[in-house]
Amino acid sequence: MRIKDVENKAFFAQFIARLFVHNVFKDSQIFLPKGDYERRHGDFPRYFSGWYLFVPSDDLAEGEIVHKKLNGLDLVAYRNKEGRPVVHSNRCTHMDGMFAPLGSVKDGRIQCAYHGYTFEDGKPRSGPAEFRNDPSKCIPCHPVTEVNGLIFFWFDAKSEDGVGVPTWELDLPDVSDFPRRATMRSITPTHMAPLHENIIDDQHFMILHGSQRYKSDLLPYQHKHRFRTRNRMIFALPDRMKKFFRLEEDPVTEMDSDFHGLGIHITKANIAGFEAVMIHCTTPIEDEVTEWTLTMYMDRRQWSLIPSYRDFISQIHPWGTFAQVYYLHTQDRRAFFERAPYRFYEDVPKGFEKVNAFRRWIQVELLGEERPMGKNCIPTKYTPLNVLQDDAAE
Ligand code: FES
Ligand SMILES: [Fe+2]
Incomplete structure (x- = not known):
């Protein structure tokens, strides 16, 4: 048996074993990791201002109320x-x-069941005149944007009722070129920040997905609500598979991650030529329980007489991705990632500069305060967009 076969088998064996362990112990607290514990008991804010997904458009029909915490x-x-x-x-x-x-x-118009009063866009439309004309009886409405089949609302972490004026416009990529769409939703017992960290963290591609080689860059805008990274991964395919698809080299996967605050994370993926846009939306439900909705916008399925790896990927998407994302990221990650020493908040060892920069971005741009870093942290060079623009102008 060759080394590579052993590696592949070991990878799948540990994946299955971890799934099993998770399912046996999922209700126990033995997986409550130190990182989670510190965030729960420290002063890391639960909620950040920004645009958040309420529901996908299809889930809000006319004449219907959707109620969510x-x-x-x-x-x-x-x-x-x-x-x-x-x-x-x-x-x-x-x-x-x-x-x-x-x-x-x-x-x-929405109608309250108690005394039957109706409201339209938050304004009272029935009841006595003094009620209808009293401005204090208006219900403050969240700014809302409906785009790419998703309904977003602005949440203001500083105001008591969460309603406020957006400090940035939502500027999502055009996905009209991608006719295929699929949505996956899960609820995961974690804060949004570590959830996104896992996705941009280059180390996780190796540990969790088994990529053999990877390279990642911080792209030059980590400014205000925007933060961007790019990953390039190479997955080693079994020789038999490579032969079947007539591949000379292992296929390359590129992932461009683009954050709009902590609620929206857009990844543009190119897997051996198959392109997809994924919009990861994370909306905290309460405290550290987060609803995670992943919508994929993809090209049509590809068919051809001669088998190609690109076509194969187009066939298994989105279900291949969803299975991976769901099991590996949401089910498995608490046991696997959060227990690893580098998950302790504020303590980032060498090689985790991207996670480090991500945390700095949260602190500086979203929180407005730089926090002390752990003894293993190496301050990451952090380039705000305005500095880059000034340099270019000179
Ligand atoms: S409480 Fe809603 S109509 Fe009276
Ligand atoms: Fe992943």
């Missing part, structure tokens, strides 16, 4: 007369009744 708030969404989504508190301003689950939507 997000960012620690009790929220409802419905579509108004023009079909635009409205997101606001679940509390009625009449006598603090709740819209969901007993309320309804008629002609683009």
Whole structure:
């Protein structure tokens, strides 16, 4: 047996073993890692201002109320007369009744089940005149954007009700070239930050996915709400598979990660020529429980008489990716990643500069305060976009 075969088998064996262990112990607290423990008990903020996914557009039909707890708030969404989504508190301003689950939507107005008062875009539309004309009876609405089949709302971490004016516009890539779409949703007991860290962390491609070689760059905008990295990975395919697909070299996977705050992380992937855009949306539900929705926008499935690796990848997507993402990242990661010493917050050893830079970006740009770093941390050179622009202008 060759070394490579042993490696491949060992990789799958440990994957299966970890899945088994996870499923046996999933309700126990033995996996509560030190990193999580410190975040839970330290002063790392649970919620950050930004655009967050409420639901995919398909999940909010006209005449329907969707009730969700997000960012620690009790929220409802419905579509108004023009079909635009409205997101606001679940509390009625009449006598603090709740819209969901007993309320309804008629002609683009939400109706409270308690005394039947109706509201349109947060404004009272029924009841006595003094109620309708009282500005304090208006329900503050979150700014909402519906784009790429996803409904986003702005959350303001500084205001008490979470409603505020967005400090940036949502600028998502155009996905109209990708006719195929698939969505996966999971709820994971972790803060958004370590969840994204796992995705951009170059080490995880080797440890978790088994890539043999990888290279990663910090791309030059880590500025305000934007942070970007690029990864290039090479996965070693078994020789038989390479022969079947007539590949001379192991295939290359490229992943360009682009953050818009902590709620939206866009990855553009190119796997041996097969292109896809993935929008990872993370919305905290409450405390450190996060809803993670991954939407993939892909090219059509490819067919050809001569088997090609690119076509093969187009066939197995998105399910291959979803299986990997779901099991490896959400089910497995707590046992595997969080227990590793480098997951301790503020302590990043050599070789984890990207994670380091990511944490700096959160501190400087999203939190507005630089925090002390652990003794193993090497300060990463951090390049805000405005500095780059000034350099170019000179
Ligand atoms: S509490 Fe909502 S209508 Fe009275
Ligand atoms: Fe991954």
